[in-house]
Amino acid sequence: MKKRSLISLVAVGLACNMLFSSCIGSFGLFNKLLDWNRSLDSKLVNELVFVAFCIVPVYGIAYAADILVLNSIEFWSGTNPVADVGSVKTIETDKGLYAVETKENGYQIQKEGEEAIDLVYNQDNRTWSVEANGESTDLLRFESDDEVVMFLPDGTEMPVELNQAGVLAFKQAVEQSTYYAAR
Numbered sequence: 001m002k003k004r005s006l007i008s009l010v011a012v013g014l015a016c017n018m019l020f021s022s023c024i025g026s027f028g029l030f031n032k033l034l035d036w037n038r039s040l041d042s043k044l045v046n047e048l049v050f051v052a053f054c055i056v057p058v059y060g061i062a063y064a065a066d067i068l069v070l071n072s073i074e075f076w077s078g079t080n081p082v083a084d085v086g087s088v089k090t091i092e093t094d095k096g097l098y099a100v101e102t103k104e105n106g107y108q109i110q111k112e113g114e115e116a117i118d119l120v121y122n123q124d125n126r127t128w129s130v131e132a133n134g135e136s137t138d139l140l141r142f143e144s145d146d147e148v149v150m151f152l153p154d155g156t157e158m159p160v161e162l163n164q165a166g167v168l169a170f171k172q173a174v175e176q177s178t179y180y181a182a183r
Helices: 002-020 028-038 043-055 058-077 164-182
Strands: 088-093 096-103 106-111 116-122 127-132 135-144 148-149 157-161
Touching: 028 043, 028 058, 043 058, 157 164
Parallel strands: none
Antiparallel strands: 088 096, 096 106, 106 116, 116 127, 127 135, 135 148, 148 157
16 A cells, blocks of 8 residues: 555656646736735735735635646746736836836837837747837747747857757857957
8 A cells, every 4th residue: 555655646746747847937916916915005904914815815826826827827828827918117227227018929128218129029930029210130039948049140040959058159159249240
């Protein structure tokens, strides 16, 4: 009996490992709920809502829904079913203030006082491109789950494996082409 339960446990563990590997996801539903609670003006009300949502397992249900359903959909489809389309986040850096708006198919980024650029994902051909000043330039195309094709500034294409060695090789190729362009 012990041997059978150990085999069952190992089988379930391996199945979970195969099904849920690298599916971290953005936890959109849980984070929306938490952000809403944080936006309440009163600390007392915020704490009461937090405790109530823990007792009535609202947080637990949202978290479980993210883990079991929404993050899996996001992983396999590439789209977040609870993405904040239309939401704008402001990011302050040492180079200026940026507004990032979530669009249905990507993002619009605008530095304060400058023209906006759009990062657009085309689901049909699995490409990300940048659109600015009425022109569109492809950045990358997904070939498989572990390889993309990067479009270099000189117009050539470079296959890049999505691992540390592949990203390093791409970075070196871009730095080398930038160096020669500067000469």
